[in-house]
Amino acid sequence: MILRSALLFLSKQSWLQGPLAKSPVTRTVVKRFVAGETLDAGIAVARALRDDGILTTLDHLGEHVTRIEEAEESLDAGLQALERLKQEDLGGTLSIKLSQFGLDISGQECRRLVAALVERARAAGMRIEIDMESSASTDKTLSVVREMHARYGNIRAVVQAYLYRTVADVEALCSEGVPVRLCKGAYSELPSVAFPHKKDVDGNYRKLVELLLEKGVEPAFATHDPAMILAALGGIERRRLAPDAFEFQMLYGVRRDLQRDLVKRGYRVRLYVPYGAAWYPYFVRRLAERPANVLFLLKALFRH
Secondary structure, three states: OHHHHHHHHHOOOHHHHHHHHOOHHHHHHHHHHOOOOOHHHHHHHHHHHHHOOOEEEEEEOOOOOOOHHHHHHHHHHHHHHHHHHHHOOOOOEEEEOHHHHOOOOOHHHHHHHHHHHHHHHHHOOOOEEEOOOOHHHHHHHHHHHHHHHHHOOOEEEEEEOOEOOHHHHHHHHHHOOOOEEEEOOOOOOOOOOEOOOHHHHHHHHHHHHHHHHHHOOOOEEEOOOHHHHHHHHHHHHHHOOOHHHOEEEEEOOOOHHHHHHHHHOOOOEEEEEEEOOOOHHHHHHHHHHOHHHHHHHHHHHHHO
């Protein structure tokens, strides 16, 4: 817990990015979790994953913009990514953070920009996955999700199992026919809003898996935890669900063994593939999520 808190603190220290970005050790490790700094790099990874039978959701890194002009740049990046995914028939989706589209500046402007992206994606037969950020923005994010679903339909909402409120949120989203991606949650939250202990988060994740399998529309289970995957597979097998009724999602560079195993067993797997210059906060959060990620970094440092 102390290590995770320290790493999450570091993720907010932009002054560290310059020295770290110049380190050959850092670049070696970052390549495991981030496709690269350009769309071309993200597309190259998506192409390689397709050849391995794995789907992609591209994420142009960046969050909490401070000017609408920056939010418009996020829209441009998303439109370019959609065009490339369609051109190459990569079967991909886009994942976006609403704080990157100006949610912290203007809800109206954020909706305008997101609508432009979702509408273009629908015309291309593609889906936009709306990431969840900290609990402070949950209500605003779900409001945008509901509006985009009602207007266009081609979105999937992300929810976090570590929040107490998520069971109620999932019940409501399922009743409205909104597809859901379930993850555990990666932001530092107070115990007043989130389960502080892993065993409780795991218990809630299992409960939400059952809820989504029973009532959800094309649910996605985002986890690298074998126990959570087994819980999902148990519910899937009991219900005899078709392989295209759900999918597993994982992060690029994490638990490749599990990815390959699920694909071999005939299940759909989609990897969250980040790219872009704003890699530092994302990279440090990935380290904070799992001790194994920190060990991977330390081994790389030792080798150099």
